[in-house]
Amino acid sequence: MPIEPYLFFEGRCDEAIAFYRDALGAEVEMLMRYRESPEPPDPARLPPGAGDKVMHASLRIGDSVIMLSDGSCSGQPGFQGFSLSLAPADAATAGRLFSALADGGQVQMPLGETFWSPCFGMVVDRFGVSWMLNVAGPAPA
Known part of the structure; x- marks a missing residue:
């Protein structure tokens, strides 16, 4: 489900x-x-x-x-306490998507290598929606 x-x-x-x-x-x-x-x-x-x-x-x-x-059209969206997560196939795709989502938004954690991923980053888009991008696979040694 x-x-x-x-x-x-x-x-x-x-x-x-x-x-x-x-x-x-x-x-x-x-x-x-x-x-x-x-x-x-x-x-x-x-x-x-x-x-x-x-x-x-x-x-x-x-x-x-x-x-x-649009909900009640109050003009007060409230996106807190969650993130939507994307799993791009590779770092190049992650970079393209991350840049697009960051346009007019705010980078929370720049794309980069982590101990669990060769490419991970966090961004809040222009609407206040939080996104995490995570390329699967181990970080390079």
């Missing part, structure tokens, strides 16, 4: 989808806006004009799926 993270971007979901398409090659598998819902959302839960915001989206990144939404 796979675990699929669900991220709430509080009004910036379209921007996040475009970013992950460019940075990670993500593919949109499904996208529904609030105005497309078969059941109208509770107007007390969403601000006026939220009909074009993303109610639910599903992105495929490699063999994994993440789900996204």
Whole structure:
């Protein structure tokens, strides 16, 4: 049974989808806006004009799926206490992905060799989502 993270971007979901398409090659598998819902959302839960915001989206990144939404469109996303982990095949791929995710974000640990990996790094992207990139295999001796 796979675990699929669900991220709430509080009004910036379209921007996040475009970013992950460019940075990670993500593919949109499904996208529904609030105005497309078969059941109208509770107007007390969403601000006026939220009909074009993303109610639910599903992105495929490699063999994994993440789900996204604008949530309540409050403008206050809170991504704390977790990281999404990517397992690139090699250091060159890790470098490309890391640079893309770091654009507008903040590097927490630069890509480099560790005792468990030839290439590992941590970055928080422009939306506040924490990512770890880890190339499998032992570090070179």
